[in-house]
Amino acid sequence: MNKSISCIAVLVLLTAACSEAPKEDIAASTSQVQTDVANPVPVGDSSQHSLDWAGSYEGVLPCASCEGIQTLMTLKADNSFVEETVYLGKDEKIFKLIGKVTWGEHGQKIILPDGTQYLVGENQLIRLDTQGNRITSQLAANYVLKKKP
Structure with missing residues (x-):
């Protein structure tokens, strides 16, 4: 017991x-x-800080008065850029815009000195409308510049 x-x-x-x-x-x-x-x-996930965005992007953007706008955008790590455009089916003259991009408030988009805006994605730039919104028309898929290898 x-x-x-x-x-x-x-x-x-x-x-x-x-x-x-x-x-x-x-x-x-x-x-x-x-x-x-x-x-x-701190989260800090933004296109500016988490993507390898520097490089050259190309594509043909829609155009109301021509066959398309052949666009080559080169972005550098120091935020400088060169945008070369050709209005296909017109004069075929190369227009160059050179300068520095500014990043949007949340680091997701770039803004060129002329006001043009692009959403920065993985290996692509998506052209935005004049208010900085994504284009949602039937042609939305055509507003994308793809990164060159």
């Missing part, structure tokens, strides 16, 4: 000891969570 009482006493002590440890762990975990919430990790 003494063995039974001793075994029960040991089990009660072990159970009590085990139940105390998680409370401390929970308190430490709760404290850590509160600290993490108070100091959030």
